[in-house]
Amino acid sequence: MNTWSAPNPQHTNNKPMEIYLFIDPFCTDCWALSPIIKKLQLEYGDYFILKYVLCGQITSLNNKNKKDLIHSKKTVKNCQTDPFMYTPHLAAISIKAAELQGKRAGIRFIRRLQEMLFMENADITDINVIQQCAKNADLDLDEFIGDIYSQSAAKAFQCDLKITSEMEVSEMPAMVFFNENIEDEGLKITGLYSYDIYVQILTEMLEGYPKPAEMPPLELFLTSNPINATHDLAVIYDQSPQQIERQMKQLQLQQKAQKIHAKNGPFWKYNSSRNQTMP
Structure with a gap:
């Protein structure tokens, strides 16, 4: 951890802190941080x-071999005049395009893109995969495609x-915490830590004990976050993997969830069509 002096953070909605989360969306440690961020x-x-x-070191993407890039180039539509869009940075640009439809839209897109990479082993340099991700994230597809370019x-x-x-x-990953006192330095923390460490930082920078909100019931959480690994849910709900497995198997018996075995391990997909959503 170390401190950092930065330009004045812009605080809105009367929230006393601002957190910059630096990620390579295709880095495994950044993916491992996701359940901690959700819980926070x-x-x-x-x-x-x-x-x-987004950091400048999109490591996983830059390690793609030439054959993958040639394959991706063949699938790209409507970008014959832009050689840059044949590169792996297409995925990074697509994230910024999603954010143009709003902060929440951008977060939904990032999470879905990570799910497709780490859970479904999809090629996120393929424009067709990126378009499917945008659909899954409920983006305006025509606007999204236009914004990519x-x-x-x-x-x-x-x-x-x-x-x-x-x-x-x-x-990666890295987080920089700023409080509402613009004269104070920000606090930078790099790497992956336990959830309690991040809560401790919030507590110290707020100069008091922030009161945690009540966690939503598991099913309510799943309506807005339908794809999860057992370990991730265990982190979010502070339960053992065995406890989460029992709850998900009950939902499976009710035909509300299914367990999917993928290359990078099994994960759960919540299937309820109810319109109940989290605020």
């Missing part, structure tokens, strides 16, 4: 604004790279 938002989301920032998405990505450089972020 559920319990302490009233106290902070979360801003996702726009200057707005490219500039947003460049802005993220600039922030990453200015805050000297070189390891």
